[in-house]
Structures are given as structure tokens and as C-alpha cells.
Amino acid sequence: MRRLLLAVLITLIAIPAFAAEAPQTEEQKTLYAIGLIMARQLSVFSLSPAELDMVKQGLSDGITGTKPLVNVEAYQKKVQELATARRNAQGEKLAIAAKDFIAKAAKEKGAITTKSGLVYLPLKEGNGASPAASDKVKVQYRGTLIDGTEFDSSYKRGEPAEFPLNRVIPCWTEGVQMMKPGGKAKLVCPAATAYGEKGAGPIPANATLVFEIELLNVTKEK
Structure with missing residues (x-):
């Protein structure tokens, strides 16, 4: 493919x-x-x-079919080296920018900063019992980088996501447990609580992520 x-x-x-x-x-x-x-x-x-x-x-x-200007086989290793160097450089820039972003988010009204570094900002209070890590949750969400670039959205897909809360990134497992059904919150997730130094797909290495999440439903696991 x-x-x-x-x-x-x-x-x-x-x-x-x-x-x-x-x-x-x-x-x-x-x-x-x-x-x-x-x-x-x-x-x-x-x-x-x-x-x-x-x-x-x-x-x-x-x-x-034009005659190549370089021997592609000889440059395969250099391509990998360049990818690693560029990824590391981008990661360093993101890490520096994230410090100020996280610090600013932590000062917003109602913000809660946990031991992991997660910044939790309640946007709408819900009702009922908060989910446990072992529960299955149904959510609507939007994920962005700190510059506002959107990398994922259940809203755009037209349907909510449903999954066991202990099978997602640590930031989600921790943050969604602070919510109640019907509630909405913003999670600012430091890279260590998200995809870390490797990144994932469109998410670069060392990226701090921002999620707006609506907790629609909780299914208690027996």
C-alpha cells in the first residue's frame, strides 16, 4: 500500500x-x-x-526514468539520518515552546495541575459518577497541537469515540477520570503523558497536546 x-x-x-x-x-x-x-x-x-x-x-x-543524479541506495542511510536529525530538532523547539504554553494554561481560572503535569480545565460540569480507569467511555473530542493545528476530531468524523479508558494515552486515562457524564473539559497534555519522544502519525516528537473532550457516557466494567 x-x-x-x-x-x-x-x-x-x-x-x-x-x-x-x-x-x-x-x-x-x-x-x-x-x-x-x-x-x-x-x-x-x-x-x-x-x-x-x-x-x-x-x-x-x-x-x-531520467538518470538519477545520486545513487539512491547509497543515500538510504542518509535519509534516515536526516529524518532523525530533523525530528530531534523539531522536538527540541516544541519542548521549549510547550513550557510557556503549559505555564500559561495552568494560570487559567479553574485550572488544576496534577502531579504528572497534566493541566485540567473544566469547561462544563457534568453529573453522576466519574469513570474509573477500567470503565469504557464514550466521548466527543478535538485534538490540537499548541499552535492550534488540529490532528484529530470525532466531530469531523461524525460520530463519538468509545473505548476502555485504560487503553489510551496516560493524559486521557487520568484526565477523563476527573470528569462526569455530560461534562466538558480541556486537557493540556505534556509530551510525557501523550506520545513522548517518538510522536505518532501527524503528532511530532515531544509534542504537548490539547484536547477538548465531552464525556457522553460511562459504561461500568464488572
């Missing part, structure tokens, strides 16, 4: 058929979505416009 996506992306870059206008048909939208998916995979490199042009040149040469 990954090879197929890469092949399609190469074709799209080499022949930018829909670059001048927004996608109209379902096929065009699907192809555009493939580009977005591949862009997420390349996001670790934090490419500048000039660097992106160099990547496009490599992709174009590869799909058109």
Missing part, C-alpha cells in the same frame, strides 16, 4: 493536473487526499520550499 501511494504521489507531482484548481470530482478529491497523506509522512523533514523543490525533482526523475 505504501509503495502504491508513493507511486501515485510521484505521478501527481510529475503531472500536476489539478494544481490550478480545487478538486471537483470524487476521484480528484481522493487523489488530493493521497497527496495530503503523503505530506504527513514527509512532515518529519520540515521541508523548506527550496527543499521541497529538490524532493519534487527526485520524484519526477524517478517516475520519468
